[in-house]
Amino acid sequence: MAWCYLIHFDSPPRGKQRHYLGYTSNLAQRWGDHQAGHGSDLTKLAAKQGARMTLARVWPNGSRDLEIKLKQSGHFERNCAVCMMNAIAEALTVGEFGREVNVRVGAKINRRPDMYNPDNE
Numbered sequence: 001m002a003w004c005y006l007i008h009f010d011s012p013p014r015g016k017q018r019h020y021l022g023y024t025s026n027l028a029q030r031w032g033d034h035q036a037g038h039g040s041d042l043t044k045l046a047a048k049q050g051a052r053m054t055l056a057r058v059w060p061n062g063s064r065d066l067e068i069k070l071k072q073s074g075h076f077e078r079n080c081a082v083c084m085m086n087a088i089a090e091a092l093t094v095g096e097f098g099r100e101v102n103v104r105v106g107a108k109i110n111r112r113p114d115m116y117n118p119d120n121e
């Protein structure tokens with residue numbers, strides 16, 4: 001099985017780039033490589049700077065085509081569980097949860113938050 005996956009950085013290693021999206025046929029090994037600083041240039045830099053990495057979403061049955069499609073969509077925040085939960089926490093804090101609100105990730109939160117699905121585009 002191959003995977004597409006999304007990594008969230010708590011502190012962006014390069015400017016505003018808070019996410020890394022990749023594709024692999026061995027997710028466990030690849031995730032270990034990223035954490036050890038042997039992955040991509042961006043995760044290497046993140047590891048060097050001590051940025052915390054979270055595997056924020058995975059797509060089973062991933063493909064190069066899906067990776068390209070996801071990268072072209074540019075909707076990393078909407079695909080990211082960390083960003084989604086931060087947005088929900090923010091909405092709860094300001095008392096807006098429960099009615100439809102546009103949060104900073106651009107996702108609509110109603111009674112049941114849905115993750116972005118590229119198939120619905």
Ligand SMILES: [Zn+2]
Nearest residue numbers: 008080082083
């Ligand atoms: Zn994120």
